[in-house]
Amino acid sequence: MDGMKMPPPGSPPPGSMPHDGMNNMDMPNMGTMHTSFFWSKDVIILFPGWPDHSLGMYILAxxxxxxxxxxxxxxxxxPAHKPGMSPMMAALMxxxxxxxxxxxxxxxxxxxMSYNLGIFIVVVAGHAVGFFLVKYRALAMAGRAQGLSFSNLTSKV
Structure with missing residues (x-):
């Protein structure tokens, strides 16, 4: 076996993953990387060290x-295209x-992608509240355009 090095005794075979799943890389401060939903304040959101494992910072996050x-x-x-605005500026905006x-x-x-159940719930709730605000505003504007009060508009819907 000239030119071929043998791995040291007790090491995994070449090309196999080591037992820790990190491919022989030492990654300090990475924490646990979940691949299924979990419920905990101990999560990394967007940046290492945030929300810093405290309940207050988790709620803020x-x-x-x-x-x-x-x-x-x-x-x-x-954004609405204002009369007199150039098409280039409207498109840029x-x-x-x-x-x-x-x-x-x-x-x-x-x-x-942090797989934190709390984060997932607030994301869905945030999208729902944002959608509600957008639709409420659109319905209110449509009612004003037709000369109806919003209460009359909702009773017809």
């Missing part, structure tokens, strides 16, 4: 993620809002 997901829904409405919305949507997706 839940509130922040709720606002992020509601913001995604609120930004789903394209809409593209900027779209880029912001997509950035927030990807951040929300990454938070859900």
């Amino acid at each position: 839940l509130f922040f993620v709720f606002l992020l997901s509601a913001g995604v829904e609120v930004l789903s409405i394209s 809409q593209a900027t809002v779209y880029a912001l919305r997509m950035g927030l949507a990807y951040l929300v997706m990454l938070t859900v």
Whole structure:
């Protein structure tokens, strides 16, 4: 066996995963990476060390993620094209809002990928509240445009 090195005794065979599943990489401070939903305040959301294993910071993180997901829904409405605005400026404004919305949507997706059940629940709730706000505003504006009060509009729906 010239030129071929043998692995040291007791080491895993070449090409196999070691028992810890991390492929022989030493990754300090990574914590446990879950692959199924779990319920705990001990989670990493977006950045290492956040929410820092404290209940208060976890609740603050839940509130922040709720606002992020509601913001995604609120930004789903394209900005209105104002009369006299050039098409280039209107398109630039809409593209900027779209880029912001997509950035927030990807951040929300990454938070859900923590597999924390609390995060998942507040993301769904945030999307629902944001959707409600958008639809309520649209119905109210449609009612005003038709000269109806909102209470008359809801009784017809």
